[in-house]
Amino acid sequence: MIALEGVAARRAPLAMSGLTLSWSPGVHALLGGPEDGGALLLAIVGGRERPRAGRVRVLEGAPTDDHVRPRIGWVPLEPALPDALRVGEALTVAARVRGEPARDPAERLAALGIEALAPRRVRGLSPEERRAVALAEAVTSTSVRVLLLHEPRVGIDPRAEPRVADALRARARDGATVLVATASVREAGELADDMLVLRAGAVVGHAASIEALAGGARDAARLVVVCSDPRALLATLAREAEVEALARRDGSVVARGRDPVALAKAGARAILEAGVDVAEMRIEAPTLDEARAAAAFAATAAGGAP
Amino acid sequence: MGALARLPLARLVRTPRPLLVVAAWCAVAVAFALLARSGGAAHGADHALVGAYGALVLPLLAYAVVGATLDARSLAASGVPLVAFGAAPTRVAGVTLAVAAAATALLGALLACAVAVIAHGSSDPPLARDALVSAYAGALGGAAYASWFALGASFGRRGGGRAVLLVVDWVLGATGGAAALVTPRAHVQNLLGGVPPLGLSERASATGLVVIGAVCALWAVRRAASGRSSA
Numbered sequence: 001m002i003a004l005e006g007v008a009a010r011r012a013p014l015a016m017s018g019l020t021l022s023w024s025p026g027v028h029a030l031l032g033g034p035e036d037g038g039a040l041l042l043a044i045v046g047g048r049e050r051p052r053a054g055r056v057r058v059l060e061g062a063p064t065d066d067h068v069r070p071r072i073g074w075v076p077l078e079p080a081l082p083d084a085l086r087v088g089e090a091l092t093v094a095a096r097v098r099g100e101p102a103r104d105p106a107e108r109l110a111a112l113g114i115e116a117l118a119p120r121r122v123r124g125l126s127p128e129e130r131r132a133v134a135l136a137e138a139v140t141s142t143s144v145r146v147l148l149l150h151e152p153r154v155g156i157d158p159r160a161e162p163r164v165a166d167a168l169r170a171r172a173r174d175g176a177t178v179l180v181a182t183a184s185v186r187e188a189g190e191l192a193d194d195m196l197v198l199r200a201g202a203v204v205g206h207a208a209s210i211e212a213l214a215g216g217a218r219d220a221a222r223l224v225v226v227c228s229d230p231r232a233l234l235a236t237l238a239r240e241a242e243v244e245a246l247a248r249r250d251g252s253v254v255a256r257g258r259d260p261v262a263l264a265k266a267g268a269r270a271i272l273e274a275g276v277d278v279a280e281m282r283i284e285a286p287t288l289d290e291a292r293a294a295a296a297f298a299a300t301a302a303g304g305a306p
Numbered sequence: 307m308g309a310l311a312r313l314p315l316a317r318l319v320r321t322p323r324p325l326l327v328v329a330a331w332c333a334v335a336v337a338f339a340l341l342a343r344s345g346g347a348a349h350g351a352d353h354a355l356v357g358a359y360g361a362l363v364l365p366l367l368a369y370a371v372v373g374a375t376l377d378a379r380s381l382a383a384s385g386v387p388l389v390a391f392g393a394a395p396t397r398v399a400g401v402t403l404a405v406a407a408a409a410t411a412l413l414g415a416l417l418a419c420a421v422a423v424i425a426h427g428s429s430d431p432p433l434a435r436d437a438l439v440s441a442y443a444g445a446l447g448g449a450a451y452a453s454w455f456a457l458g459a460s461f462g463r464r465g466g467g468r469a470v471l472l473v474v475d476w477v478l479g480a481t482g483g484a485a486a487l488v489t490p491r492a493h494v495q496n497l498l499g500g501v502p503p504l505g506l507s508e509r510a511s512a513t514g515l516v517v518i519g520a521v522c523a524l525w526a527v528r529r530a531a532s533g534r535s536s537a
Contacts, residue, residue: 066394069392069393069394070391070392070393071392072392074390079390080386080387080390081387081390082312082313082316082387082388083317083377083387084313084316084317084320084321084377085312085313085316089312089316090387092309093309093310093312093313093388093391094391096308096309097309097310097388097391097392097393098391098392134390137391
């Protein structure tokens with residue numbers, strides 16, 4: 001559905017070259033910060049940025065082809081909406097431009113819980129509401145088959161935020177290809193079926209999940225426990241084989257290991273053994289840098305570049 | 307096409323500030339026409355049309371209408387919300403420009419007609435004919451000016467070329483020489499009864515306005531479609 005062949009692009013100071021990638025229907029994450037090229041990749045796939053070299057194919061055509069363009073839904077951090085129209089009118093115009101049958105705009109907005117915005121002027125919306133409206137338009141469009149979303153749950157109306165993941169999965173089940181550019185490993189894990197790890201315009205790894213990503217590094221999984229007696233818990237955790245590193249952080253205990261599930265079990269055993277009262281216990285997703293390190297480690301272990 | 311026209315139309319009729327500017331320029335034209343009438347000038351309509359209307363009001367009215375239609379952005383940037391929904395940039399720019407041209411032509415025609423009727427003097431041509439010819443000149447001039455300023459709006463990140471072309475029209479159009487032929491001003495003045503540039507006939511000036519309008523429109527749409535000045 002989306003294929004890049006030997007694509008090179010530049011948006012100073014970022015440069016990409018020789019990217020050959022493809023995505024089929026599903027939700028896919030491009031994991032990396034703004035300086036890593038996720039947003040640039042979305043712009044290239046969406047036809048908003050022209051690659052310097054290589055070929056981009058989307059839905060069997062170029063992204064700028066007249067028959068392809070209306071089937072791409074692109075939601076950048078600051079989406080452009082028709083300011084002078086009301087939200088409902090904007091959705092009606094969008095449907096006509098995309099060649100869809102007319103539908104009740106409030107019904108479409110209800111998919112993200114923002115139907116109350118329908119009679120409002122676009123010009124009067126907050127940036128969070130604008131993002132939610134743009135996302136609702138793209139997600140509920142019947143003709144859109146490729147969704148390109150930059151940080152879909154960041155800076156978005158709080159009514160819409162909890163519904164984004166379900167809406168994206170529903171579109172993926174419907175046969176759409178959803179690309180999500182995000183700097184959050186947790187976000188990538190929660191939203192996407194797989195993730196591509198980017199660093200400074202290069203692909204440093206590919207993983208099916210956070211666990212798979214974390215499994216590539218010795219201590220990428222992290223267990224955080226806030227308890228009544230951190231010193232006692234540290235002592236019992238130190239005896240667990242799955243725990244590779246231990247530390248105290250602001251009154252909590254942080255244990256690191258390779259496998260998050262095994263780490264959680266070890267934590268539970270240690271808590272019972274130490275007899276401490278637990279206020280909070282959570283597995284933290286790896287940071288972006290840890291994810292990159294894990295991806296690079298996995299690639300090296302596999303015997304070459306990803 | 308209708309869907310693409312909704313945004314520029316809404317900008318034009320729903321934004322209070324440009325509407326006030328347009329109303330102000332219309333008021334200026336009517337005021338000059340009333341002055342000519344109260345002065346009892348034998349060629350009152352000619353004076354009001356060539357002086358205030360053709361030289362001042364019509365260009366500034368077109369400038370304001372184009373600015374409102376584009377939401378004071380460049381031609382390419384003004385269409386970005388519709389391009390984001392999948393519309394072709396060429397079509398968006400073309401429809402936006404058509405809305406601006408139609409609105410300016412309509413306003414220009416109505417205002418020219420009103421000025422001709424209000425300021426009509428004893429030595430002016432018959433009222434009905436004068437009003438009709440004035441409306442025709444106003445419509446043609448308005449449409450040409452809209453294309454002229456739309457081309458200007460395709461230069462600069464915020465369409466600042468619009469102001470440059472306003473000055474160019476003012477300066478070159480007033481020379482009466484060969485350079486004036488490339489500006490709408492010289493031809494509009496000729497159609498409204500002013501001094502013809504290089505002795506051109508009214509028919510030649512009408513053709514000149516059509517050519518200026520068409521060339522500017524095509525050039526502007528082409529620039530907008532190529533994404534220039536879309537920031």
